[in-house]
Amino acid sequence: MTRRRSSTRSGGSVDSRPISLTIGTAGHVDHGKTTLVRYMTGTDTDRLEEEHRRGISIVPGYAELTLPSGRRASLVDVPGHERFVKNMVAGSTGVDAFLLVVAADDGVMPQTREHLDVLRVLGVRRGVVALTKIDAVDEETAELAELDAAELLESVGLEAPILRVSGVTGEGVPELLAALDGLAVGEEKRAGALARLPVDRAFVLKGIGLVATGTLWSGEIRTGDTLFTSAGLRPRVRGVQNHGRPAEVARAGARTALDLVGVDADALEPGDVLLSNPVAPTRALDARVGLLEGAAPLKHGTRLRLYHGTRATNARLRLFDGAALQPGENAPARMVLEDELVVLPGDRFVLRSTSPQITIGGGTVLDAAPVGRRPEPGWLEALESGDATRVVPLALARSRGSGMTAEELSLVVPSGALNGGLAAVEDDPEIARLGELYAPAGEIKDARKRLMKALKKRAGERPESPELSVAEARTATGLDARLADALLSELTGQEIRVSETGVRLPDADEVPAELEKEAEEVLTALRAAGVEPPAMEATPALRLLLKRGSAVRLGEGLFGAREAADEILEEVKEACREGGELTLAAFRDRLGTTRKFAQAWLEYADAEDVTRRVGDARVLTRRYR
Structure with missing residues (x-):
């Protein structure tokens, strides 16, 4: 069989098509993941000298794959050795589907199970099982390995085709590619307004400067864009590469390298997140936390290791209901973090015990900026519902006096709740829109009354100077400056007059004859x-x-x-x-x-x-x- 070569090698022409699918390869050490990826793409994902010397993957490797339909996929070859599970989590975050590799001569091994657990916790439930090294075993051994893989899938409630392949001879690879292509049907990448790139490597390249790499989770990044970090840095993008090739734009799902200027060479490190708009980091998050079936009960206050994107931190579990979480169950809880993380609602994370160090569960972020000791009644339930008509009014009520833009709402409300924009709440009489800001209609009504009362009082007491200064008018509304200005702009020309001297009622210009x-x-x-x-x-x-x-x-x-x-x-x-x-x-x-x-x-x-x-x-x- 002719060996398949990638048509998208480094230095090739720019391919502007979006990534249709990000596939995470998982499996036990030395089960042939890297060999299989190399055969399918022509790319060696073991890029470190130590990896070649030891014959195992230490950090996630990446390659671009052109599927039979012509769609583009991004392959993440994650490490299989138990010492490198942290890197496996980093590589698997943001993955849409899995390619679980099981060696026909070895069958299911401990890290096979843990990797599948990690993928399940991260919400990756679609995929294909590649039974590798089929060229090195007899039929009976292959059948036993296939049965072993099927039992593993059944035990965790997953369904996926099991295909026999060889990364050496190419046997079964066309069928495997076709199966992966089928996973891309209807797949939509995360093309939200916010660009988010978790950094897995940051280094200085001679003749270029600071380079940051990662898989773009959402949005787009273009040359010339100014990005943000949680530390307040504002690097500017001087160049973009997708899978090692120069590109005009990096799109969601693509393996991305950014040439950055405007920051010191040591300012970025793995675990940082590059964003198209500032997002405040958090030291606590409310989430739906689940425990794997084989784990021990998890008590309130337990100290765990939390993995999110390319960063890991210690965390303390605070259960809202009950003293313990039982195996196979899930419950709302607060994770109190030792280090700051940049998280958004809907993000998934992995939890591992500290001793022994094994994957025990994970969760889905509901509230990335919780307030108070416990969430308000109905708040988490509304977030989980994904119903914008429930979530948005509550989110606006939580930001009383401030209002929120659609972009700010997207950082509070799970992305699913805002599908189709805010059309679902545009006609809600309980929500007012002032320019780009949304706020509770009752709050705006009360603010208007306070403003008009203050203006009438001023005109009555000081008819010779009936204006309030803009600062006085803002204070009268009881709103913060941004929302107050939006209200003043909304009322200008109809109910009030705003000039260089201040804010007044329309008829206040007429001085009484007396x-x-x-x-x-x-x-x-x-x-x-x-x-x-x-x-x-x-x-x-x-x-x-x-x-x-x-x-x-x-x-x-x-x-x-x-x-x-x-x-x-x-x-x-x-x-x-x-x-x-x-x-x-x-x-x-x-x-x-x-x-x-x-x-x-x-x-x-x-x-x-x-x-x-x-x-x-x-x-x-x-x-x-």
Whole structure:
């Protein structure tokens, strides 16, 4: 048989087709996974020198596979040795289907079972079993191995075809490829708005710089994109590769390498997550936790090892109901983490016991940012329902006063609940939409009432200046700044007016006739007083004159007419230019007034930046010299 070669080797032309399927190969050490992958793709996934020397896979290997239909698949060749189960978990996360490898001359082994358990915990239930090394055994041995594999599948409630193959001769490989191709039918990769790349390797490549690699879980990454990490770093993408070939865009499911700039070479490490938008890390998560059938009961407070993506951390189990979780059962629980993780609702994780170190179960994240000691009644049930009409109102209520964008909701609500966008809740009368923000309609209604009440009160008490500043208007709503601004924008032009001076009611521009008359009388008095204005209280009429610029404030309880103020400033300029400086006594004599009024007018000149004080005298500022 002619050996199959990959048509997508490094350095080939760019293939822009999306990845249809990510396949995880699993199985016991030395059962022929790497050999089989090499035959199907032409790629040696044992890339480390140590792997070649020892003859086993230590870290996940990756290869691109073109299926008979022409679809593209990403193959993850995960390690089979028990010491490398951590890397097996990292490689299997994000996998859509499994290729379980069982050697015909060895049958099912302990790591075969554990790898299948890991895949089940991660929700991977579709796949194919490859009975390898079929060229090295007789028919009876092959039949026994096939029966062994069938019993394993039956014991865990899985159904999958068992195909006899040889990674050396190619026997059975066409049938295996056809079976894998069938798994891709109807498969849709995670093309969500958020790009998420768990980093499994980060290194410096001579002539290129910092390179980060991983399998893109969701979204797309393009050259020029700015990414984010939980540590606040903002690396920029200078180049993209998919399966070792330059690419314009990395799509969900693809083995991706990114050439990054803008961060130090040692800033990234395996376990970090690169994101297209910031996502806050968490030290606790609420989840549906399940225990494998063969595990021992799990008590409340048990310390476990939690594996998520390319990171692992110690975690403490907090059961909400009951003192223990029984084998084969599942229950809602909180995982309190020793280290921060970047997780989203719907993510799966694996749990292993600390002693002995074996896989005992796993879970599905429901709430990545839990609040309080226990979840609110009905919250976790709503999340598990996947019903947006239940989840979104509760999520918005939890963010009271803040509102949420569709993108923010996607970080709180499991992806299944937002399928088709937010169309399911757009017409819900209990939910209000203000621009890009969603909020409880009742909350917005109450905020509007508070704002209108504050504006009416201001207009009644200060008719000469009926505006609230934007900051005061935000405070009046009782909402945070972002949601308050969205409400102000929604009401502008209809119920309120927003200008550079502030926020007011539409009819607040009309000054009452009584106030206009009083203002005219006050202004007449100020003009008649000239340089010696009388002491006055800051009445609404006087504040109206100040707002219009018809009057000026000289000091506490002392105001002057604008005409007098302009004449005084010109007098100050002339006096300073004549003598170089101006003392209080000289100005008093020049005006023919008292020390009190001369002092007030000189302080006004200082406030207007016409003069500045030097010792006991005033001199002109630079602009008026």
